[in-house]
Amino acid sequence: MNGTPQYAPVVAHPYALTGTEYDPGRAAGSVAGGDASYGRVVVPGEVDVSHGAILYLEGVTVSFDGFRALNDLNLSVDDGELRCIIGPNGAGKTTMMDVITGKTRPDAGTVYFGQTIDLTRLNEVAIAHAGIGRKFQKPTVFENLTVFENLELALKADKRARASLLAKLDGEQRDRIDAVLATIKLADAAHGPAGRLSHGQKQWLEIGMLLAQEPRVLLLDEPVAGMTDQETAETAELFLSLKGKHTLIVVEHDMDFINTIAGTVTVLHEGHVLAEGDMATVQNDPRVVEVYLGR
Amino acid sequence: MTERRLFSPFGWTLFVIIVALGLAMPLLHVFAPEGHPLHVSAYTLTLVGKILCYAAVALAMDLVWGYAGILSLGHGLFFALGGYAFGMYLMRQIGRDGQYQSDLPDFMVFLDWKDYPWYWAGTDHFLWALVLVIAVPGIVAFVFGWFAFRSRIKGVYFSIITQALTFAAMLLFFRNDTGFGGNNGFTDFKRILGFPVAAPETRAVLFALTVAYVAGILVFCRWLMQSKFGRVLAAIRDAESRTMFVGYDPLPYKLGVWTLSAVLCGIAGALYVPQVGIINPSEMSPANSIEIAIWTAIGGRGTLIGPLLGAGIVNGAKSWFTVSFPDLWLYVLGAMFVIATLFLPRGVMGLLGRKA
Numbered sequence: 001m002n003g004t005p006q007y008a009p010v011v012a013h014p015y016a017l018t019g020t021e022y023d024p025g026r027a028a029g030s031v032a033g034g035d036a037s038y039g040r041v042v043v044p045g046e047v048d049v050s051h052g053a054i055l056y057l058e059g060v061t062v063s064f065d066g067f068r069a070l071n072d073l074n075l076s077v078d079d080g081e082l083r084c085i086i087g088p089n090g091a092g093k094t095t096m097m098d099v100i101t102g103k104t105r106p107d108a109g110t111v112y113f114g115q116t117i118d119l120t121r122l123n124e125v126a127i128a129h130a131g132i133g134r135k136f137q138k139p140t141v142f143e144n145l146t147v148f149e150n151l152e153l154a155l156k157a158d159k160r161a162r163a164s165l166l167a168k169l170d171g172e173q174r175d176r177i178d179a180v181l182a183t184i185k186l187a188d189a190a191h192g193p194a195g196r197l198s199h200g201q202k203q204w205l206e207i208g209m210l211l212a213q214e215p216r217v218l219l220l221d222e223p224v225a226g227m228t229d230q231e232t233a234e235t236a237e238l239f240l241s242l243k244g245k246h247t248l249i250v251v252e253h254d255m256d257f258i259n260t261i262a263g264t265v266t267v268l269h270e271g272h273v274l275a276e277g278d279m280a281t282v283q284n285d286p287r288v289v290e291v292y293l294g295r
Numbered sequence: 296m297t298e299r300r301l302f303s304p305f306g307w308t309l310f311v312i313i314v315a316l317g318l319a320m321p322l323l324h325v326f327a328p329e330g331h332p333l334h335v336s337a338y339t340l341t342l343v344g345k346i347l348c349y350a351a352v353a354l355a356m357d358l359v360w361g362y363a364g365i366l367s368l369g370h371g372l373f374f375a376l377g378g379y380a381f382g383m384y385l386m387r388q389i390g391r392d393g394q395y396q397s398d399l400p401d402f403m404v405f406l407d408w409k410d411y412p413w414y415w416a417g418t419d420h421f422l423w424a425l426v427l428v429i430a431v432p433g434i435v436a437f438v439f440g441w442f443a444f445r446s447r448i449k450g451v452y453f454s455i456i457t458q459a460l461t462f463a464a465m466l467l468f469f470r471n472d473t474g475f476g477g478n479n480g481f482t483d484f485k486r487i488l489g490f491p492v493a494a495p496e497t498r499a500v501l502f503a504l505t506v507a508y509v510a511g512i513l514v515f516c517r518w519l520m521q522s523k524f525g526r527v528l529a530a531i532r533d534a535e536s537r538t539m540f541v542g543y544d545p546l547p548y549k550l551g552v553w554t555l556s557a558v559l560c561g562i563a564g565a566l567y568v569p570q571v572g573i574i575n576p577s578e579m580s581p582a583n584s585i586e587i588a589i590w591t592a593i594g595g596r597g598t599l600i601g602p603l604l605g606a607g608i609v610n611g612a613k614s615w616f617t618v619s620f621p622d623l624w625l626y627v628l629g630a631m632f633v634i635a636t637l638f639l640p641r642g643v644m645g646l647l648g649r650k651a
């Protein structure tokens with residue numbers, strides 16, 4: 001890739017975080033469509049954050065028919081950080097998440113998870129197993145399954161087809177689901193279909209699915225859109241409580257919400273980082289005011 | 296969350312009664328003499344046996360369409376492949392009793408072939424024929440599915456390719472030198488495991504096996520769709536990319552249920568051929584496969600029981616109409632499909648007001 005020695009091309013065991021036995025041969029076979037070159041395999045499940053950064057994007061460019069949705073994007077997020085990303089519509093925020101989670105392949109640039117895991121070589125499933133979870137901009141839950149079943153499927157577990165045939169929830173997993181249900185305040189709706197939830201409740205269910213999945217990094221695309229003020233405040237509280245244990249990257253347009261939770265804010269504009277810093281710095285940056293906050 | 300039940304007590308009672316009635320039919324065919332009020336004629340037994348085989352196909356269709364959201368318009372191919380595989384064995388059982396009194400089937404003598412082609416090897420063994428019944432549709436489905444699902448071919452594109460697949464296979468099987476009897480296919484069977492194929496006892500056993508098969512796969516599929524595997528399939532159907540970001544690779548799930556579905560069709564085809572007495576390439580016609588989807592839609596997708604009913608209702612109506620008003624049948628079928636699509640999103644099952 002960019003030839004920097006500390007970013008050796010290696011692949012993490014895709015089921016590293018599932019608690020199942022480690023078997024590189026099978027792991028390689030089970031990454032569908034993975035065109036990765038299986039070089040040196042690092043200790044499974046270990047995300048090397050010895051240099052502080054857990055996510056590191058450098059020179060990332062994504063073009064759609066010549067239009068650059070991301071243009072030489074550089075971003076570094078520290079382990080345990082709560083990073084807010086803001087920017088006008090079409091700035092490339094969602095596209096950036098697509099690149100990190102393997103949905104979109106960048107035309108150029110590098111994307112690293114810790115020091116060693118090159119995310120551009122992994123597919124969506126492998127990236128999820130490596131420890132990156134994602135909430136979509138449009139809330140996406142499994143509408144025909146119950147709230148409980150949504151969380152059950154999200155739960156950190158062996159997710160291979162054969163294991164699913166005989167999978168049974170044990171007491172500990174049930175407790176875990178109940179705890180998440182309490183956190184997202186959906187215990188009463190647990191056994192109804194997820195499709196019947198309100199917009200805000202779907203947002204919370206999706207956040208709950210992320211919690212059940214127990215990823216290292218949570219990517220949250222407009223998590224409070226469609227929520228009441230009360231719900232928004234509770235979500236802010238939740239995110240602040242997760243900070244430190246997890247790394248959170250939050251994309252939002254709701255500036256009050258950003259104000260409540262933000263440490264570092266990154267402003268994206270036309271696929272590029274326009275400004276970065278704490279809320280006050282960013283808010284007073286004339287370029288930011290011009291393209292985004294001023295209007 | 297309470298224990299998941301396969302069926303409610305009421306459901307189990309109904310299940311046992313229906314299976315018992317199903318098993319009573321062949322007994323009455325053999326033991327109640329003609330003229331007896333409870334006599335079941337060979338015609339009735341064959342007709343119901345045939346419909347039961349179709350019901351199994353509709354059930355298999357429901358696994359992929361109802362649960363995994365994959366609409367196949369080529370399931371007739373898998374049914375026919377199972378039928379042909381078992382038909383090869385039945386052809387070998389004819390022995391020298393054919394027109395030409397040769398060791399070879401008549402159509403090979405007619406083609407002036409001196410020996411069986413290599414792929415007929417071992418087909419005189421019953422067990423090998425059973426292996427083929429499972430392996431041929433299974434392997435075809437697996438290979439096709441692997442390429443299609445890996446390339447993430449979905450929706451209507453997938454459906455069209457399956458139509459093309461069964462159409463291509465039909466053209467291949469129509470050719471005489473493919474070695475499967477051309478457009479006549481296989482027929483005039485004489486024996487199965489040495490027993491005369493048209494004897495009441497043989498018919499009765501084949502029918503009872505079919506009842507057991509349909510009942511068995513209903514329970515098995517019910518179990519499978521209530522397992523976590525089934526819930527992951529539903530998740531893939533509702534939001535495939537979400538499922539991937541949660542950490543499930545859709546490929547083995549889709550491929551697994553797709554291949555299973557094809558094998559279930561193949562076995563149904565193998566049960567069909569000795570009862571109906573013929574298999575020919577028209578089973579692979581695109582229209583046939585579309586009809587399978589119609590049975591499933593009319594019965595109610597994603598309910599397993601619904602498609603069984605759908606196959607029964609449509610084929611029952613078909614056998615009546617094609618005798619009484621043959622010209623009307625296609626219109627009636629079309630009307631049933633339109634009504635089910637517009638007014639009964641859950642098919643007959645929705646009408647019965649029962650949840651899956």
Ligand SMILES: Nc1ncnc2c1ncn2[C@@H]1O[C@H](COP(=O)(O)OP(=O)(O)OP(=O)(O)O)[C@@H](O)[C@H]1O
Pocket residue numbers: 064069087088089090091092093094095096137
């Ligand atoms: N698959 C695609 N094909 C073509 N253009 C795309 C595609 N995805 C995104 N784009 C374009 O790329 C640009 C960036 O889109 P993106 O969704 O990343 O913006 P965003 O910052 O998330 O905006 P918003 O705040 O509205 O969600 C937009 O102009 C969008 O139209």
Ligand SMILES: [Mg+2]
Pocket residue numbers: 093094095137221
């Ligand atoms: Mg967006």
